[in-house]
Amino acid sequence: MAFRLKLNPEQLRQLRSTQRPKLDKAGGIVTGAKGFAVLEPNPDGKQWRFLDASPGAPTGFGVFVGKLKSTYEVQRKIGGKVMRISIGDTSELTLKDAHDLAGVKVAGAKKEGKHPKVLAEKELSIQATKALTVNQAIQLYHDMLARRTRPATEGTLKTLTNSIARLARPEVGIGDTPIMDLDEEKVTKAFEATRLSAALHSNRLSQPVKDFMERTGRVDLTDAELTKLGVTSEAMRSRIRAAGVSAAEQTFATAFRAVNYVVDKEARAAKKAERKAVLFGNDFGVLWEEGKMRDAAGLHDYYEKARVRNPLGSEDNTLGDAIEYLWSRREAQRGQNESGVYYLLTTLFLGARRNETAKLAWFDRLSESERATKSWVWLDEMDPKAWRAGVPSVNPATKKKGPQVFFAKTKNRRDHSMPLGPISVQLIKHRFEKRLAEDDPRARWVYPARSKRAAEGHYKDSKAIMKGLGEKLSVEFGPTPHDLRRTLGRYATRVGISDRIISRLFNHLPPKRDDEDEGAKSSVRYQEPEWFELQDALQKVEHLMASSAPSFYNMLKPADWPLLPARQVPGPSEE
Structure with a gap:
């Protein structure tokens, strides 16, 4: 990785090997507004790499720029070996989420002493199963869906990648928790933290509303609180209170399915080895028991109150x-x-x-x-x-x-x-x-x-x-x-x-x-x-x-x- 570059979100989303950094006569990187690198056409279209120069980038974090897509990656020396670990597509992950996910994958590689890909591909041993984290379970589930006879769609796989990134956020902090260490209270707290985190990342809420949510640590604001913030529409109140819910539901439904997958996989391995299973039960089920995951009726009520579906009509022309x-x-x-x-x-x-x-x-x-x-x-x-x-x-x-x-x-x-x-x-x-x-x-x-x-x-x-x-x-x-x-x-x-x-x-x-x-x-x-x-x-x-x-x-x-x-x-x- 010869270059150290700082790129903006739009550059990262569209980055391909048809582009390269523009250099001045001295061979330095030409930068524009806010220090972001200037890109120019790359005539030979060769693939290349660079290190991320943005604030907060983990050591060895960078991007591989390919012909069809670009991928975040991190290179570190672990257990005496240099490992290059793929993090995810630049068009799917934000830079902050990629930084967080890189930290999780590096920590996992250090703990296991092996490349994350090796962990995902090998049969789960008793020790590995006991140490298996929520995000590692989602990654195993992701890999299974990607390689099966009828692979999952890109959208489904992207949903899994996004879920891993959300659970890896420090304010959520459940992604690197071993499944065996979970309990219903941890799952419930993590769900609420994910909902708040998603609301604060939303571009559909005004900054004063997000600031108030951050101060109070709540998404469910009262009518009085919303009125003080200038929100008088009942439909808008419904939308604000639902902020982050869809992201949290999607993330934890993904985690629920992934844990079910590894629990079933462990049960089959235990049966084959004629031993007791070390994983059983799924603590994520508490979210349905407590009604935090909306059913079809709940979604319909929300759509009605928040006026989410608005086809054009003739009555108002x-x-x-x-x-x-x-x-x-x-x-x-x-x-x-x-x-x-x-x-x-x-x-x-x-x-x-x-x-x-x-x-x-x-x-x-x-x-x-x-x-x-x-x-x-x-x-x-x-x-x-x-x-x-x-x-x-x-x-x-x-x-x-x-x-x-x-x-x-x-x-x-x-x-x-x-x-x-x-x-x-x-x-x-x-x-x-x-x-x-x-x-x-x-x-x-x-x-x-x-x-x-x-x-x-x-x-x-x-x-x-x-x-x-x-x-x-x-x-x-x-x-x-x-x-x-x-x-x-x-x-x-x-x-x-x-x-x-x-x-x-x-x-x-x-x-x-x-x-x-x-x-x-x-x-x-x-x-x-x-x-x-x-x-x-x-x-x-x-x-x-x-x-x-x-x-x-x-x-x-x-x-x-x-x-x-x-x-x-x-x-x-x-x-």
């Missing part, structure tokens, strides 16, 4: 105002917002998740093998023969007719394909007409990032546009990108689309029933909607949604849809 606002932002900042505007409008009319829309590529710019594993869009224009003949194209991968979209490996781990409705087609055609030249590194993406140097190449961050939209609508909360997805569901119900077709459009799995047998599962498969049914449903719902914004509707409507009169804006005398 939030949908029409939102569409008009987004459509007007295309030319803002000399076109800098154009890709983001189309990304949000397409997310609205597809009813897609934000990351699903962001990762859409052009079908004809993917290799044949990539088309099965990457998300893509297909338009009639991509089949010149059909286009010249004026007939619908047939996609070579799905064998389905007409414009369509394919989402690979979605949240429920299933691929999802659907036709494009008439408004979605027009939105994506606008992108097709302006797509980048093939030699541009962002050329494959329907919604390219602003910069050629963007790590993933596609658009990702819509926070600024969504913030402006929230201010335009004058709503207390949101909307969020997921509220755009919910909006399609609200309007699909209004035009009488059946539940089975709505579920198919949203790629929702049917709910599990306790009495479900193989026959019932087969019946669900028989109810799969046909392609033309999906096309008909999308035409109806897109027509209703788009008509709430007449100027937008009139510009993008198919020829056979009637024109709509412009919206009348009330004048001063009419208000």
Whole structure:
């Protein structure tokens, strides 16, 4: 590690070997604001390493900069051997959490005298089992999920890594506790500490609220306390009191499953060795017994009180105002917002998740093998023969007719394909007409990032546009990108689309029933909607949604849809 660098969070998240530190004529590191290193393109793209020069960095802590990702690591001499220990992906862990986790892994390696990877891969002995800590159990669980026949998703593995980091925070202090030394009181205290810690790390709470929580050591603030802090909305009070709960629930549910895993593993090892198990019971279960982990009913009550789900509507014309606002932002900042505007409008009319829309590529710019594993869009224009003949194209991968979209490996781990409705087609055609030249590194993406140097190449961050939209609508909360997805569901119900077709459009799995047998599962498969049914449903719902914004509707409507009169804006005398 020749370099000692200090990088900001955004640099760390996007760091790849396509970049390198900029050097001055004397060979020194060029730095910018606050001492952060300046990066420049790395023509040869070779992988490299550097030591972390930020305050609080553990000895030997640095980053390995690879071609596909960058990884925190720490190098120390332990037991007479130099060990290089991987900590986690820079796009997943904050620098502070990586520092804390490095300390835990180094301490574990010193205690065992072995590399953490060796501990994770070897069969648990009685001694190792007795000394096994909570975070080591989560790491074992993580490794099992990553190597099994059907590996866990990246999101699941990231959740485990984040849980390890939270439990390693000094204010929580339970990550390096041996499972055998746990008791219900320690688990309960650690849960509350994690909740408070997560609330103080939240960017959704105002600084005065966080300062008060830190002074009192409580997240559950009273009405009187919140009123003094200027919080008068009941929905906002509910949100503040719930701060950190989701993070704590996720973290401790992870720990519960990981401990169950190692307890079962130890029981099997004990049976094989004809000895008594040294691990049994799971103290994390006390959180469910005491009601600290919310069930479905508790979550529903919270969503209602905190007004978490806010689909756009027609009663207050939030949908029409939102569409008009987004459509007007295309030319803002000399076109800098154009890709983001189309990304949000397409997310609205597809009813897609934000990351699903962001990762859409052009079908004809993917290799044949990539088309099965990457998300893509297909338009009639991509089949010149059909286009010249004026007939619908047939996609070579799905064998389905007409414009369509394919989402690979979605949240429920299933691929999802659907036709494009008439408004979605027009939105994506606008992108097709302006797509980048093939030699541009962002050329494959329907919604390219602003910069050629963007790590993933596609658009990702819509926070600024969504913030402006929230201010335009004058709503207390949101909307969020997921509220755009919910909006399609609200309007699909209004035009009488059946539940089975709505579920198919949203790629929702049917709910599990306790009495479900193989026959019932087969019946669900028989109810799969046909392609033309999906096309008909999308035409109806897109027509209703788009008509709430007449100027937008009139510009993008198919020829056979009637024109709509412009919206009348009330004048001063009419208000």
